[in-house]
Amino acid sequence: MLSGKANVIKNSKIVKEPLYVSELYGFMYHKGKIGQLMDDDRVQALISCGFKKKLVEEMLEDIDTNSNVLQIGCTFGSQMQKTADKIGRYGTYVVIDVVQEQLNRARNQLIDKKIDFELHDARKPLSKKYDAVICFMLLHELPEVSRRKVINNALDAVKQGGKAIFIDYNKPSDFNVLRFILKPFNRLCFPFIEKLWETPIKNYAVHNNHFVWDKKTYGARMFQKVVAVRKVSDEKKPESKPSFY
Numbered sequence: 001m002l003s004g005k006a007n008v009i010k011n012s013k014i015v016k017e018p019l020y021v022s023e024l025y026g027f028m029y030h031k032g033k034i035g036q037l038m039d040d041d042r043v044q045a046l047i048s049c050g051f052k053k054k055l056v057e058e059m060l061e062d063i064d065t066n067s068n069v070l071q072i073g074c075t076f077g078s079q080m081q082k083t084a085d086k087i088g089r090y091g092t093y094v095v096i097d098v099v100q101e102q103l104n105r106a107r108n109q110l111i112d113k114k115i116d117f118e119l120h121d122a123r124k125p126l127s128k129k130y131d132a133v134i135c136f137m138l139l140h141e142l143p144e145v146s147r148r149k150v151i152n153n154a155l156d157a158v159k160q161g162g163k164a165i166f167i168d169y170n171k172p173s174d175f176n177v178l179r180f181i182l183k184p185f186n187r188l189c190f191p192f193i194e195k196l197w198e199t200p201i202k203n204y205a206v207h208n209n210h211f212v213w214d215k216k217t218y219g220a221r222m223f224q225k226v227v228a229v230r231k232v233s234d235e236k237k238p239e240s241k242p243s244f245y
């Protein structure tokens with residue numbers, strides 16, 4: 001079974017895995033056993049200080065049933081399953097990833113869901129437009145140059161009136177006691193995160209004035225949800241009917 005059907009991995013393209021993935025996160029994304037462990041929602045709850053469920057719920061609020069959705073990067077736990085359930089049978093859900101093993105793992109786990117999996121490097125432009133584009137806990141893993149490309153490609157793939165949803169880490173508030181542990185932990189595991197702490201996601205967008213931006217934070221500002229809704233340009237707005245009077 002090849003293209004045109006749900007739950008197919010389209011891998012006709014040659015996609016080179018970025019070095020930041022293989023060097024820094026390969027132990028999670030290539031190793032089956034670690035991937036299986038990370039897939040457990042209890043493990044996800046533990047490493048997100050209990051916030052993963054809340055973040056998934058917050059993301060789902062911005063996803064419409066029957067809509068066309070793109071997600072950049074596979075996730076661990078039940079986030080993709082819940083998103084597929086929310087979109088339903090009459091929408092479309094495409095998940096792209098640059099790591100074949102991650103796509104294989106997700107596909108095997110979600111074989112009964114209507115999801116199209118595609119091998120694609122999100123630093124390269126996307127060919128289609130969507131009602132919603134999700135980046136769930138991806139940006140903090142990316143080096144600055146790649147982060148800028150991924151954010152702009154995600155935004156470019158949003159239809160007029162559609163939205164990009166970014167869920168990620170945020171700079172914790174001074175009252176967040178976890179920040180003392182987070183700094184050394186991040187320097188070791190997520191070396192690119194601090195730049196994301198310092199830079200509003202909106203500031204990476206080349207055409208940020210084409211969108212209406214909204215930001216919420218959670219867990220003493222440890223996490224953020226940024227939603228960018230693409231404005232409808234004047235020529236696409238439905239003509240208002242002349243008044244009878």
Ligand SMILES: C[S@@+](CC[C@H](N)C(=O)[O-])C[C@H]1O[C@@H](n2cnc3c(N)ncnc32)[C@H](O)[C@@H]1O
Pocket residue numbers: 018021029072073074075076077096097098099102120121122123136137138141150
């Ligand atoms: C979306 S994040 C999520 C991981 C996080 N720990 C979680 O489950 O919440 C990680 C995924 O993004 C993928 N990824 C990283 N860089 C990418 C890129 N340039 N294009 C597409 N996918 C990418 C990785 O291969 C990985 O599967």
